[in-house]
Amino acid sequence: MAVKEEKKVLGVDRDKFRMFMGKYGIGVVLFIMIIVISIMEPAFRSAKNFINVATQVSINGMISYGMCLVITTGGIDLSVGAQLALVSCILGQFITNFGVNPFLACLIALLASTAFGFLNGFFVARFNMFPFVVTLSTQLIIRGLAQVISGGNAIPLTSETFQHIYSSKVGPIPLPIVILFVVTVIVYIMLHWTKFGRYIFAVGGNVHAAIASGVSEFWTKVGAYTISGLLAGIAGIIFTAKTSSAQSNIGIGYETDAVAACVLGGTSFAGGVATIPGVVMGIFIIGFIYNGMNLIGIESYYQSMTKGAVIIGAVLLDMVLNRKKG
């Protein structure tokens, strides 16, 4: 028998190093980013700035969790950006024009976005259509509906109760961060600690094996898309409260940031692999890219380019460390 070779990296056993990096590699990327931006721009380090970033990422965060569930079943949800617009227009119409109680209006808006999420799931699961095609189409329908509701005009939202959703604080913490935190915990428990979460992994990992193990492909997929719709709805409410204005042209390209956060967080496009802590880190990486470059004073055109490059670089690094297929 040949002697087992001990290969070491930085004084740690190579296998252990690889396992550590496989699990927390993206965290290391995040950490390095924070250090580099901190050195370049001292203002970045302040607690105020961190709270600022967390508030900003709460919208993309909400969308990303839904996207993560959907990608893990082996699909994609391109309709989330349009869902933001729909929710916004419903809120504007009901609160400003009809004078409906803001909370009731939020409930109606959430019902609408959840219903469209259900519809996405229904078409994907019942007729076995490609998720890309289904959500690409419903996206058009949803945004069209938003335009119909708003009549194409921006509707101002002056209700203070409603604006408070974005501006009020729990102690020093803005409400959107609290909502993000609560949703994170709920989604984490749902994906990692419940039957439904296991079914999502199983359906995405090997749909035939899942069915042969008694998992309902239909309800698992419908569930994932419906939750994605609901979370996009919550994101839409926060967004509208932030801008105090209902518009049908908001949320364009938001699905890109959500997909990016998922991919950075180790969500596999092949399905069946994802972790919520990973997605949280992905969300913050995206947030820090925007924030860091704003602070350093880089124009938004270059921000977009940098974002693309960082995503490719981070995923590539993750693949090299894990030696797996993206």
Add this chain to the structure above:
Amino acid sequence: MEKKEDYILECEGISKAFGGTQALSNVQLHVRRGEVHALLGENGAGKSTLMKTIIGLYKADAGSITFEGKPYSVKGPVEAIAAGISMIHQELNPEPFLSIAESIFLKRENTVGGVLLNKKEQNRRAAEILNKFDFPYGPKTLMQELTLAQVQMIEIIKAVSCDAHLIIMDEPTSSLDSEETEHLFRTIRELKDKGVAIIYISHRMDEIFEICDRVSVFRDGTFVNSCNLGEVTKDELISMMVGRNVANVFPKTDCEIGETVFKVENLTGNGFENISFEVHKGEILGISGLVGSGRSETMRAIFGLDKIKSGSMYLDGKKITNKSPRAAIKKGICMVNEDRKEYGLCLFRSIRENISLPNLPARQRGLLINQKREKKECGEVAKMLTVKAASIEHDGFSLSGGNQQKVVIAKWFMANPKVLILDEPTRGVDVGAKAEIHSLMCEFAAKGMAVIMISSELPEVMGMSDRILIYHEGKLNGEVLREEIVSGVMGQEKILAKEFGGK
């Protein structure tokens, strides 16, 4: 010792490690020109690793390979084919929309000026080769119209047309029925006469004795022995492979057979008609028949994977229908599918998650999974079924075929069903794991489960079953009792004759 020139392939002192696991350590393999050389060993013995090293998918850590008297080193299958070594993989992945000619000449197309395809010339050449092999289809037929056996034949034809001097066949008969196997053997003999050497990997002992000239045995990544097949017995080979004597090949124990648990009447569906049988508590019911005779189709329909056109099913005397596997599992009917890759495991997920997947509803605490209990019970079941893994948190990818199969069985064992259907439970599983799966089946029966086992290996069906049902072209063609087998009234030939439609 023979002279060096007698060998077409010589591997010396090959070692290969993956991480901490030593997959091959200082192994050798000598293959002569024009011989069929069997490679034997349990799963994980290092056969596949050595073959993948030979065709350049892996790079050996140490050792040398000589091919046709010259030092040989390739960077991948394409270079290996150019050098004269082709491999027919166990799992064939044909491109369904390519024609036969396009498949044969894939990556070495006939072109005009290096750009445009010369389809006419390509089809003409393909037709020529196909004729030589008496292939029943023309060069323009699409690959999707061929059976698995025919796809495999195309692979062999392709290898020959590449002027391969050495062809590696990995479990070539695992999805073939007896007739197709016979045809394959004829082709192998023809190749042999032309001086082509073949490395033949198989778990089926009888085949090895029938078709191979010499055998090399591997165990735990080491080379054990090479010998001529005329000079060894089956038992000697098995003890070389496992390093111990497998005393009883089939550990069938007699358990008390109780009342009828499950009954089907005049079941008809896609691929089978008018099937009626019943299975009792504590009984192992063997199902035998040729591949495609409707055995798996019947069981898939019972389990709710396929539709039933007419007929009825009774569980514990009550009439039932299974619209989906979910419904079947709820009632206590579980099935280990023959296609382990497709229907068995979620390979990216952990052993624990795979075992508990169908068993989650019963292991909830409120809305959440009782993870402590899940971990404990899955660990126990995995241990009981001797799943070889460092921990149940490892993913399915890290397991060998036999261990993956044990995980699939483990999940149904945990479900504690009334009726357990096993479709080819030991296909592609090594000798050790096979014996363990057989003992498990006996234990299940002893616990009072009704076990239904489909198998293409007659000795297995005959060795394990209390009763055998024989399928022929979608219908039942006879029933054989254990007494008739033990007493020798029904032999292998007679059962085979029934499979082929005889009375």
